[in-house]
Amino acid sequence: MSGQADDRVVIGKLNEIRTRRPPWQLLMVGNTDGMIAFSAETNNALMRIFDLLPHLGGVTIKTTSGDLSLSRDFPGNYVNEVDALLAGILNSEPEITGIVFPATGTRPQHMATVEDPHLLPEAKELAAAEAAAETGEQPRARDGEVD
16 A cells, blocks of 8 residues: 555656746747737747757747747746755755856856855855845955955
């Protein structure tokens, strides 16, 4: 009986994963002759394409009314959420010493560590500047910079 209960838990988790919404929505921007509205099925298919091709930055949809640029639109706090997840992983698993994010066309390679649990290389400085702004302090200059 315990095996069947375990199977139900696993199936429940798989169903949850399948029905989970991505942390982004489609952003459609364009210069068209009028308002364009796609069906729910078309929107879902477009979202699925972005799910299946995570490296895809965007696409252009050609319509009879003009072109639309489609891309993922992440909420403003997603980087903070990723940073919190990284901190949780790195603090709870002492055998993990770092998580390396590969370089992209716009960002160098970066390794998140317990001391710097951030997705973005500049996030540690940004967090310090935000904390200083909240307390009214002047942010400190980085090594090699003059105030």
